[in-house]
Amino acid sequence: MEQFTLAVDGSGRILLPAKVRKQLKLKKGSALIARVNEEQLVLQTRSQVLREVQEVFSRYRPKGGKLLSDELIADRRREARRELER
Numbered sequence: 001m002e003q004f005t006l007a008v009d010g011s012g013r014i015l016l017p018a019k020v021r022k023q024l025k026l027k028k029g030s031a032l033i034a035r036v037n038e039e040q041l042v043l044q045t046r047s048q049v050l051r052e053v054q055e056v057f058s059r060y061r062p063k064g065g066k067l068l069s070d071e072l073i074a075d076r077r078r079e080a081r082r083e084l085e086r
Helices: 018-023 046-058 069-085
Strands: 032-037 040-044
Touching: 032 046, 040 046
Parallel strands: none
Antiparallel strands: 032 040
16 A cells, blocks of 8 residues: 655645556546545545445355346246236
8 A cells, every 4th residue: 555645725726646547547527526534535436336235245145156136037927927817
């Protein structure tokens, strides 16, 4: 983990060093997610946040690996076929 000092300007802006922007593939206008944890500021890219959320929800995935949404869609299709057969 790399550590560096950032300065806050009069408008409250901070400037990330070019090396960090390049490492994180940040371009002009790139969005970062900012979170304040007690007295700590955490900046993450959208892809980092997405990965974290996916990890949290992957715990709820059934052991067989089948998504609950896929099961729901299959159930609805079976019900629709039964309705058409009546």
